[in-house]
Amino acid sequence: MLLGGRGGGAGGGGGGGGGGGGGGGGGGGGDARVVPPSTTLTCVSPLNVIVQPSKKRLILDLRHVNSFLSVPRFRYEGLTRVPDLVQEGDWLFTIDLKSGYHHVDIHPAFWQFLGFSLQGQDYQFLSLPFGLATAPFVFTQLIKQLAKRWRSRGIRLIPYVDDILFISATRAEALHNRSIIIADLAAAGFVVNFKKSQLAPAQSLKFLGLLLDTRTTTFS
Numbered sequence: 001m002l003l004g005g006r007g008g009g010a011g012g013g014g015g016g017g018g019g020g021g022g023g024g025g026g027g028g029g030g031d032a033r034v035v036p037p038s039t040t041l042t043c044v045s046p047l048n049v050i051v052q053p054s055k056k057r058l059i060l061d062l063r064h065v066n067s068f069l070s071v072p073r074f075r076y077e078g079l080t081r082v083p084d085l086v087q088e089g090d091w092l093f094t095i096d097l098k099s100g101y102h103h104v105d106i107h108p109a110f111w112q113f114l115g116f117s118l119q120g121q122d123y124q125f126l127s128l129p130f131g132l133a134t135a136p137f138v139f140t141q142l143i144k145q146l147a148k149r150w151r152s153r154g155i156r157l158i159p160y161v162d163d164i165l166f167i168s169a170t171r172a173e174a175l176h177n178r179s180i181i182i183a184d185l186a187a188a189g190f191v192v193n194f195k196k197s198q199l200a201p202a203q204s205l206k207f208l209g210l211l212l213d214t215r216t217t218t219f220s
Contacts, residue, residue: 042113079207082158087217092165094163096197097192103142105126
């Protein structure tokens with residue numbers, strides 16, 4: 001039995017990647033299944049359920065698992081790239097990937113370390129959970145491969161985990177690039193969160209909480 005599914009979680013959780021992971025707690029959602037009787041879990045992590053207005057969110061405490069992991073050092077791209085890439089009069093759009101980490105399958109050999117218990121039943125994650133210390137690195141490396149492909153075609157972009165800003169010189173170019181990008185994401189198995197994405201090309205929009213206005217070249 002699967003609990004949740006791509007982009008959804010046990011109890012209805014979900015949510016974007018953010019920088020979630022780090023060395024400590026929190027996160028939830030993703031693909032999980034009831035542990036078969038023939039399977040023994042090596043680790044069952046503490047679990048809390050936070051009730052939010054529109055959903056319930058699982059918070060899985062993976063500190064014990066994380067203590068055994070070696071986490072590579074890496075840098076995110078982000079708002080520091082904006083002044084270098086965004087020019088006056090540019091057209092912008094953003095894409096948010098739905099429950100980004102949950103697109104990444106965990107090798108079956110490691111399911112045993114990603115267990116949790118809910119209402120007396122044991123489950124195990126089958127996809128990359130929020131709270132796993134290596135999750136930000138793994139997901140960022142995957143997005144980097146798509147970014148390389150797009151940049152080789154002259155597309156300007158700034159990826160930050162599962163949020164991506166795209167920059168074009170004209171509205172027509174933005175529309176053309178958007179169709180390429182959405183097709184590439186679909187081919188790679190990523191699900192776009194259309195509700196959170198800003199797909200209509202604009203010269204003023206918010207990205208990672210910053211208002212970008214290319215008409216006045218102000219970023220606030």
